[in-house]
Amino acid sequence: MDFLRPACWSEALEAKANHPDATPVAGGTDVMVELNFDHRRPETLLDLTRIEQLREWSRTERAGVASVRIGAGVPYSRLIDELGTSLPGLAMAARTVGSPQIRNRGTLGGNLASASPAGDGHPPLLASNAEIELESVRGSRTIPIEEFFTGVKRSAMASDELVAAVHVPVSTGPQQFSKIGTRNAMVIAVCTFAVALWPERSGVGTGLGSAAPTPRSAPEAEEFLAAALTEADQWDDPRPLPDSITERFGELVAQAAAPIDDVRGTAGYRTHALHVLARRTLSWAWDEYRGGTEFSGRQRCA
Known part of the structure; x- marks a missing residue:
């Protein structure tokens, strides 16, 4: 095995x-597990840990x-500590990744790759609606995240490209993230x-994650909820959401999934769990919005 640094x-x-089959290594939290269990034996490893600019983030x-x-080499622990206010949903997800040691090593860029x-x-x-910045010797390009994932562990990256950064809009309203696993930590998500x-x-x-061949959104659920809130003038005058709204939102989220049975859970369980998670996370986010926090674009006071 060749090792490039x-x-x-x-x-x-x-x-x-020069080595399009080379496997990039940033935190190594995925790659090293595959190597240790002999699930994968790449001919070349490309170590990116010396590249300082990958460990930087900036406001744009x-x-x-x-x-x-966010540079592809920024670890999860820094997403939590440094970007929790600007990107609360991403920070919540980062807190569920492995152990503190894994969060200190694992990177968002590696997760995407x-x-x-x-x-x-x-x-x-x-x-x-994040965008992924890819680069090669031929130049750089940025693609919407919904176009990035093409199959199970497959992406739109060309063989000579690397993930340079992720561009994420700053939060202007509440964000929530929920994860179901077989235990509270050190676990791969059921959904x-x-x-x-x-x-x-x-x-x-x-x-949605762990619920289809690729991560995906639930566009029908998004359109339904946005229309319901607009029609009821809830954005400017937020009131408790009717159960019919949260229930329908959960149904549409579950319908967007295409889960399978595997060792972590059945397709039926995942579908039910997503229905529940969608209702709960929406309720938490809406309660926060009704709480009177100031969000740019619509400033509200309790």
């Missing part, structure tokens, strides 16, 4: 171009929307769900 980003891109603006550009349907970071990124409210555009975002 570039000192800078341009060297990493050159190495990936994209199409007039305040966003955060592995493209696992069970990746904990994927649902909040979908709910936020996950994220919801984000975007009051400034009267919009709703969702993300």
Whole structure:
């Protein structure tokens, strides 16, 4: 096995171009497990840990929307500590990843590169309409996250590309994330769900994990809830949500899934669990919105 350790980003891109089958290693929390269990034996490993710019994040603006550009090497622990206010849904998901040691090593970029349907970071990124920045020696491109996942552990990345960063809009309303597993920590999700409210555009975002061949959103649920809130003038005058709204939202989320039976749970259980998670997370997010916190675009006071 060859081991490549570039000192800078341009060297990493050159190495990936010359060795398109090379497996990138950032935190190594997925790759090393596969190696230890002999589930995978790549001919070349591409170590990205020396590349400082991958461990940086910055505030940006994209199409007039305040966003955060997160380098592919930023670990989960820093997402929690440094971006919990700006990106609350992503920070909530990061808290459920493994142990403190895993969160100190594991990266959002690595989570995306592995493209696992069970990746904990994927649902909040979908709910936020994030964009993935990919780069190669040929240049860079940015694609919407809903176009990034193409199959089980497959993505839209070309063989010579690496994940450079993730662009995530700054929260303008409440966000929530829930995860079901066989225990509270150190567990792969049975299913996950994220919801984000975007009051400034009267919009709703969702993300499902471990519930289909790829992470996905629930567009019919988003459209239903956004329309219901607008029709009832709930964005500007929020009142308790009728049970019929939360129940229908949960039904539409569950209908968006395409789960399978596996060692962690049955398809039927996952469908039921998503129904419950969707109702609960929506209730938590709406209670927060009704609580009077100021959100940009629609400033409200208790």
